[in-house]
Amino acid sequence: MAPPTPQEHFDGVWMPRRDLFYKLTWLAVGGAVVSAAAAAVRMLFPKVFFEPPMKFRAGVPSDYQPGAVSERWKKEWRVWMVRTEKGLFALSATCTHLGCTPVWLEAENRFQCPCHGSAYTPEGINVEGPAPRPLERFRITLDRSGQIVVDKRRVFRQEWGEWNHPESILRL
Ligand code: FES
Known part of the structure; x- marks a missing residue:
């Protein structure tokens, strides 16, 4: 071979x-x-990104006392519920300077950011420190059963005139 x-x-x-x-x-x-x-x-196993939920039920309007700031949803949702004589709104607990979480100082009737000292009124207006604009508000509505629904996907900014939008506040 x-x-x-x-x-x-x-x-x-x-x-x-x-x-x-x-x-x-x-x-x-x-x-x-x-x-x-x-x-x-x-x-x-398709590539799906799971985003955290952005919408939550926040009880009923009578859960919130007039003239008070509720911190009930701050830890879980980073939202304060604020009830003034104008109505009830969902205020973002994210500082508009660099995103820290302010604290509510009831005795001083204002929010204070621990990072660089910005302060906000209960309505969310920036009054002190480097924060360039007011806190944001989120859509707030009532469902058919009278439960408050807060939707963080829809943001209302005061400097854009959006706090007049009917879904930025619950008129009570
Ligand atoms: S992050 Fe709040 S003042 Fe800077």
Whole structure:
């Protein structure tokens, strides 16, 4: 038998060309099957981004005393519920300077940011420190059962004249 040509070597083992062809074919078919299976598995788990919920029920209007700031939803939702003589609104607890969380100082009747000293009135107007604008308010509505619904996806900004929007405050 003639010595094998270089093309007849595969992994250092001599084999006829036909065997080499079959092995390479099966290797290609196996690779395609594995790729197709991986694609099918990927389709079972689509790339979905789960965002935290932005909407919550906040009780009923009688839960909130006139002239008071409620911190009931601050920890979980970063929202204060404020009831003034104009109505009830959901105020963002995110400082408009660099995003720290202010604290409510009832004795001083204002919100104070611990980071750089910005202060806001109970309505959310910035009155001191580097905060460039008032706090934001979120959409507040009543559902059919009379429950308050706060939707943080809709923001109302005072400097854009949006605090006059009917969904920025519940007139009680
Ligand atoms: S982040 Fe509130 S004053 Fe700077």
